[in-house]
Amino acid sequence: MINFVTTYPNVALTKVCESIDFTLDVAKDYLPILRDNIVDTILGNYALGVASPQIGVNLRAFGVLKDPEISKTPTKDDIQVYYNPEVILVSPSKEDALEGCLSFPGVSLLVTRPLSVTLRYYDIEGTEQVETAYGLKARAIQHEMDHLDGVLFIDRVSTLKKRFALKELAKHSKKKGHKMLNTMRQAYARAMQLQQQ
Numbered sequence: 001m002i003n004f005v006t007t008y009p010n011v012a013l014t015k016v017c018e019s020i021d022f023t024l025d026v027a028k029d030y031l032p033i034l035r036d037n038i039v040d041t042i043l044g045n046y047a048l049g050v051a052s053p054q055i056g057v058n059l060r061a062f063g064v065l066k067d068p069e070i071s072k073t074p075t076k077d078d079i080q081v082y083y084n085p086e087v088i089l090v091s092p093s094k095e096d097a098l099e100g101c102l103s104f105p106g107v108s109l110l111v112t113r114p115l116s117v118t119l120r121y122y123d124i125e126g127t128e129q130v131e132t133a134y135g136l137k138a139r140a141i142q143h144e145m146d147h148l149d150g151v152l153f154i155d156r157v158s159t160l161k162k163r164f165a166l167k168e169l170a171k172h173s174k175k176k177g178h179k180m181l182n183t184m185r186q187a188y189a190r191a192m193q194l195q196q197q
């Protein structure tokens, strides 16, 4: 199901998320639902990634495209979901690149981040995995990891840039009525396409 994406300044976006307890029976039942909601919300919004607090779930999980640099339209199989992820290493070299966030419609910001990141996480079966990601994927992972700690991309830039971003967001929200409808239409059309696959 494509979920409604929480936008700034909703308080859900600034909370630290809880770890998932894989030993609970309820986790076994709920994790596939959470995975599907993350996957559908990414595909329905043409996003690179989505973190659970953005869809109103206060748990440590997020999804990103396995290869965000591919040009074909992604499908469910192109998305990787990480549970209880933890950054264990980042590269000393950093780069600046533009980022967007579904919770900040209409805003893009130049954010400095390490070029590569190694993380330990659990897959949906609760098995520990380690991955090193580079480039755009490393950036997407770091952006989504931040969401799990209530950190937003506006917190990664100067006060001046943050002020500018919030103005852009306000401008965008004023036009929301009409934009929102278009976004919903796109999401609906995308959901229909997914059902047919």
Ligand SMILES: [Zn+2]
Residues within 6 Å of the ligand: 100, 101, 102, 103, 143, 147
């Ligand atoms: Zn985001």
